[in-house]
Amino acid sequence: MMNPVELIIKKRNGESLNREELTFFIESYLSGSIPEYQMASLLMAIFHKSMEPDEIQTLTEVYIASGDRITFPKDWHTVDKHSTGGVGDKISIVLAPIVAACGGIIPMISGRGLGHTGGTLDKLESIPGLRTDFSDAAFRSIVEDVGFSIISQSERLVPADRRIYALRDVIGTVESLPLITASIMSKKIAEGAQNLVIDLKVGSGAFMKTIQQARDLGVMLKTVGNNLNQKVSVVFTNMNSPLGNFIGNGLEIFECIEYLQGKPQSGIHEITTALAVEMLLMTGIAASKQEAETKILHAINSGAALGKLQDFITAQEGDPRVCENLSLLPRAAHQIPIYAEGTGWIEQIDSQKIGYALIDIGAGRRTLDTALDYGSGAYLPLKIGDSIQKGETIGTVYSSDVSQGEMVARKIAESFKVCKVPKKREVMLLDRL
């Protein structure tokens, strides 16, 4: 019988934990014989002392072994995308239908928003009627019929991650390379996709603040995936400003549908294309980058991708008419202008601050029980490098409550920093692996 305190002390002192020790600790935690506070202490020790590569690999395997695995026929060439999370990140909602329209098969298990970043499931659930809680069998059947499905993690898929992820969030151990790696890769392997592209966000609005941190994580994700027979590509993308022009659940669905209807949106387009190219190449649907890009453009311009989104909404019991009638999407009653506080070129946008500010009007969650206001959010079309004038309108807050909306508008205004010399627009695609 191992002693949990001795294992905590071992990790605290910078030693490695072996498979037997990690299995004991995590299984005892799941069965309730190790309490939350001992797990919390171990996680903070891992945060500070990190883990060896083979220890991270083992941790991921122990996570996977804690629950069920979904499998798909080998010849389906399944491919999934994972994003490490950012403000305004709605890419999955356009990427999955585009890749499906090109012939890809995407079984996607996604998450809810917590902290300053939003969640794909919350965004999808702003579509009237849409559900994300399907059984494994129903999930497989939607994937087969539509080409993609996006559902929530079931109780039985990687329970170790479900429990530990929720704990990490409230004990300040989110930004840990070994813990992030085990969390992402265990879920992505257990959900059964053979190929995976990771959108690794870098910058002030992301968990990884520097490209070096992000590269370390990227290498680790790829190594662990490959060791567990999953092909992994990593694309590093800029998260210094919110992604796209809208933030907020219903507002982002609005923006996604407009994009699939053919309305240009450069930030979304650039990232979606880069990720879709990887997915089409990995699965062999396209033989070259150029061929992939042609297929992607055609999927959008022909309306095929929008059709896939519509089929998906229907399959998951949402109202598919939203794809033609955007007014069916929730939108908060009041629109409050955001006024620039300074004059100059936008040097910095504190996306994290914006994400947290929007929680106050129900666009995000403070705790897992927070009720969302699907129609609330913000329209923020300006990016780093744009010039603004003090007092000019630089965006709009959508809120059900005017005075709270005004407070949020002020907080968002404060999150824009200007400089007196022209600043270049930032590149969206930073690197790939």
Place this chain on the structure above:
Amino acid sequence: MMNPVELIIKKRNGESLNREELTFFIESYLSGSIPEYQMASLLMAIFHKSMEPDEIQTLTEVYIASGDRITFPKDWHTVDKHSTGGVGDKISIVLAPIVAACGGIIPMISGRGLGHTGGTLDKLESIPGLRTDFSDAAFRSIVEDVGFSIISQSERLVPADRRIYALRDVIGTVESLPLITASIMSKKIAEGAQNLVIDLKVGSGAFMKTIQQARDLGVMLKTVGNNLNQKVSVVFTNMNSPLGNFIGNGLEIFECIEYLQGKPQSGIHEITTALAVEMLLMTGIAASKQEAETKILHAINSGAALGKLQDFITAQEGDPRVCENLSLLPRAAHQIPIYAEGTGWIEQIDSQKIGYALIDIGAGRRTLDTALDYGSGAYLPLKIGDSIQKGETIGTVYSSDVSQGEMVARKIAESFKVCKVPKKREVMLLDRL
């Protein structure tokens, strides 16, 4: 309203927490609005990132403010002793009566054993009838009548420390300079003694393994005490071997009484005298080291110190006849010899291993609920530097169960390491501050 996670992240990133933040965190923890797991995570972050001196000072003050304070009249010149804990440490039980016999006033709040070190309260409670759970008023009255009293920490004395200390023990954050400092000094200041001598144990059987670690802690303890109007002396003593010849609750009382009856015991005598000298100088009872030493010897040789112990036992409802009739003390039925495993000079004695081994026969606690066997323990008269021969008897285990006792005897035998070249006896007193 502060956010606990943000405070954890602040400390995790190595920033200081201010008074308002520490107060919020600790008060919310005590009131139940911050759960154990968030406190556990903060404590592990403090373990890794430590605290600034003024932050440690503040933490100590926040601890003190969490409960009641006991006060004594200023002209009582109260003095207390604190030991950082070691194996076989029975010093309080002879020191308090000696200093009281010299005219000192010692209001001592002590602890129970946990981990490999024993606790003064457990040792005292092996005396038939003796209680340690008195009210503040009864405590004061015993101190006034006898010159000293040794009781347990009440619910209302530094509840922050009581709760956090118990948590630290099970989450692997005991050996943290800021947490040790706040824990010791908050209790010692709240219990009202104007002067304090600290027996800071150093070595393999202590929490502080090196003299440098111990010095850092000593300086911090003294600084915090002085800033809160308590005079503090620190004596650094050797804890590479168990202290004295006996380990085990009733057995140590036996050894204490024999010592006060005049039986020489060099280890106990050296440390007790060093600490008592400090206490007599601090309180002005003696003007010089020499005068102090004369008074101490007289207190022992005249029987005055033994008389004080007897008065104390009576006042705390124990059977005072133990001071004359040692057979009234508990002693386990079976005595099992410990045989040397090697030939040579004793180079090392793993006191920590001995402490843990003795838990198996009830001499110490595995958890706070462990029932003790007051008569169990070991007699270990040999010290580092003594020569032994393989197979020779080097000590005795006292156990109620023969086979368990034999296992413990083997574990203790293993904890003696011999070398082939003569080794000097170790000095007991290492330094003072």
